[in-house]
Amino acid sequence: xxxxxxxxxxxxxxxxxxxxxxxxxxxxxxxxxxxxxxxxxxxxxxxxxxxxxxxxxxxxxxxxxxxxxxxxxxxxxxxxxxxxxxxxxxxxxxxxxxxxxxxxxxxxxxxxxxxxxxxxxxxxxxxxxxxxxxxxxxxxxxxxxxxxxxxxxxxxxxxxxxxxxxxxxxxxxxxxxxxxxxxxxxxxxxxxxxxxxxxxxxxxxxxxxxxxxxxxxxxxxxxxxxxxxxxxxxxxxxxxxxxxxxxxxxxxxxxxxxxxxxxxxxxxxxxxxxxxxxxxxxxxxxxxxxxxxxxxxxxxxxxxx
Amino acid sequence: xxxxxxxxxxxxxxxxxxxxxxxxxxxxxxxxxxxxxxxxxxxxxxxxxxxxxxxxxxxxxxxxxxxxxxxxxxxxxxxxxxxxxxxxxxxxxxxxxxxxxxxxxxxxxxxxxxxxxxxxxxxxxxxxxxxxxxxxxxxxxxxxxxxxxxxxxxxxxxxxxxxxxxxxxxxxxxxxxxxxxxxxxxxxxxxxxxxxxxxxxxxxxxxxxxxxxxxxxxxxxxxxxxxxxxxxxxxxxx
Numbered sequence: 444x445x446x447x448x449x450x451x452x453x454x455x456x457x458x459x460x461x462x463x464x465x466x467x468x469x470x471x472x473x474x475x476x477x478x479x480x481x482x483x484x485x486x487x488x489x490x491x492x493x494x495x496x497x498x499x500x501x502x503x504x505x506x507x508x509x510x511x512x513x514x515x516x517x518x519x520x521x522x523x524x525x526x527x528x529x530x531x532x533x534x535x536x537x538x539x540x541x542x543x544x545x546x547x548x549x550x551x552x553x554x555x556x557x558x559x560x561x562x563x564x565x566x567x568x569x570x571x572x573x574x575x576x577x578x579x580x581x582x583x584x585x586x587x588x589x590x591x592x593x594x595x596x597x598x599x600x601x602x603x604x605x606x607x608x609x610x611x612x613x614x615x616x617x618x619x620x621x622x623x624x625x626x627x628x629x630x631x632x633x634x635x636x637x638x639x640x641x642x643x644x645x646x647x648x649x650x651x652x653x654x655x656x657x658x659x660x661x662x663x664x665x666x667x668x669x670x671x672x673x674x675x676x677x678x679x680x681x682x683x684x685x686x687x688x689x690x691x692x693x694x695x696x697x698x699x700x701x702x703x704x705x706x707x708x709x710x711x712x713x714x715x716x717x718x719x720x721x722x723x724x725x726x727x728x729x730x731x732x733x734x735x736x737x738x739x740x741x742x743x744x745x746x747x748x
Numbered sequence: 749x750x751x752x753x754x755x756x757x758x759x760x761x762x763x764x765x766x767x768x769x770x771x772x773x774x775x776x777x778x779x780x781x782x783x784x785x786x787x788x789x790x791x792x793x794x795x796x797x798x799x800x801x802x803x804x805x806x807x808x809x810x811x812x813x814x815x816x817x818x819x820x821x822x823x824x825x826x827x828x829x830x831x832x833x834x835x836x837x838x839x840x841x842x843x844x845x846x847x848x849x850x851x852x853x854x855x856x857x858x859x860x861x862x863x864x865x866x867x868x869x870x871x872x873x874x875x876x877x878x879x880x881x882x883x884x885x886x887x888x889x890x891x892x893x894x895x896x897x898x899x900x901x902x903x904x905x906x907x908x909x910x911x912x913x914x915x916x917x918x919x920x921x922x923x924x925x926x927x928x929x930x931x932x933x934x935x936x937x938x939x940x941x942x943x944x945x946x947x948x949x950x951x952x953x954x955x956x957x958x959x960x961x962x963x964x965x966x967x968x969x970x971x972x973x974x975x976x977x978x979x980x981x982x983x984x985x986x
Binding site (some may be wrong): 518659687721723726731734741742744746747 | 794796798817818819822823827828830833834836837838839843844848850877897
């Protein structure tokens with residue numbers, strides 16, 4: 444791995460990849476390094492278009508790392524990763540895509556991730572997106588996440604896109620059986636002319652299924668963001684969707700909520716708030732000695748924390 | 749010393765403050781009181797720089813700070829507890845206290861500040877400053893951010909506003925401590941007898957003017973008499 448690779452890896456991951464129980468590093472469309480163990484197997488798909496990750500039943504507290512690095516300008520990488528999480532297992536999966544584009548051609552990574560959670564399986568999935576490079580070529584990331592949850596399973600998904608991604612269309616779909624819980628936390632900051640659109644489709648089919656989707660975004664300069672949520676309650680279930688956005692300069696944000704209760708016992712909530720930083724918040728921090736710019740930075744950093 | 753010289757403030761052709769002159773000394777606890785609309789909160793905001801006066805000057809230890817911004821005044825040693833504490837998403841009580849002290853304090857130091865305002869610190873230090881906290885808790889945290897700065901001038905804008913009577917009774921202890929121990933100027937905007945009872949000096953504002961200034965002993969009988977008109981009003985109802 445060269446310095447660019449190491450830097451990209453650092454940007455999309457807070458922890459040392461070699462410490463993970465299992466990992467697979469994909470660079471410019473090819474798997475370059477892999478580690479497995481008796482409980483976690485990673486099998487490349489035919490034609491190298493992705494991997495299948497198998498977690499054996501009752502595997503506890505394991506960390507799986509699957510970063511993707513793109514440094515070849517003009518490459519369009521499409522990858523299908525499937526995660527099969529056995530009964531009663533509890534794993535942390537760290538994914539992310541770092542793009543370094545120094546040239547004028549667009550670089551694109553479309554990661555299609557599918558999660559199959561067996562009964563009582565628990566997954567914390569964290570995904571970070573980062574782009575860099577001086578070229579005029581765009582960095583484009585279009586992740587698709589599909590989640591299939593068997594009874595009693597639990598998933599938390601944290602996604603972060605803070606810098607350097609010009610265009611994103613993120614789609615997340617989940618189908619939930621009884622007594623399942625799905626928590627999604629999304630954080631996005633866009634600047635310049637960037638575009639980001641996220642779509643959440645969640646179907647709560649089983650009794651006591653519950654989901655909490657939180658999107659916090661900051662749209663600065665001339666960037667544009669769109670948040671679409673489409674939640675269907677087919678049972679006695681609970682859903683809470685929160686979309687909060689801070690606007691700076693000429694940032695634009697659109698929020699389109701759709702909640703559909705098909706069962707009289709479904710309890711579905713959608714909240715959306717879009718606006719500039721409140722004057723009172725700035726005033727409070729300034730009364731503690733911060734200047735206006737410092738106060739703004741503290742508010743945005745906290746908001747996206 | 750904080751000197752307020754000839755401050756005037758008008759909004760929508762209405763005179764809010766009319767030639768206010770005051771001199772406030774260190775180690776003293778001042779309460780500004782008066783009827784609603786007498787200009788108390790506006791005066792407090794003008795001292796902090798949140799509102800700009802139409803005319804007049806403000807001097808801190810002889811230095812003219814009239815044109816200073818809020819953050820510049822904060823750096824000069826002024827501090828302000830807002831009547832309605834602001835909510836923040838993602839900012840914890842610890843973050844706010846860290847900013848208030850201006851240094852990277854550890855959690856233990858943050859807990860010590862919180863215990864000064866009567867909060868069981870461990871439960872609060874990592875909580876976000878948002879609506880999950882009660883009005884009384886937010887008020888105490890707001891007061892803690894002011895105490896944490898160890899200010900030359902601490903201004904509290906109606907600490908009783910928005911909290912229930914029971915929470916407020918506990919809060920008066922915090923002000924009693926301030927009265928005893930603060931080396932700076934403490935200035936509280938309040939209607940509450942319990943706060944008036946702590947004051948070294950009481951300033952009565954009426955229709956934008958300083959009607960009277962005096963010690964607690966001089967002023968209390970006078971102020972507590974005033975509600976008689978209300979009694980008459982209620983008699984008329986009967």
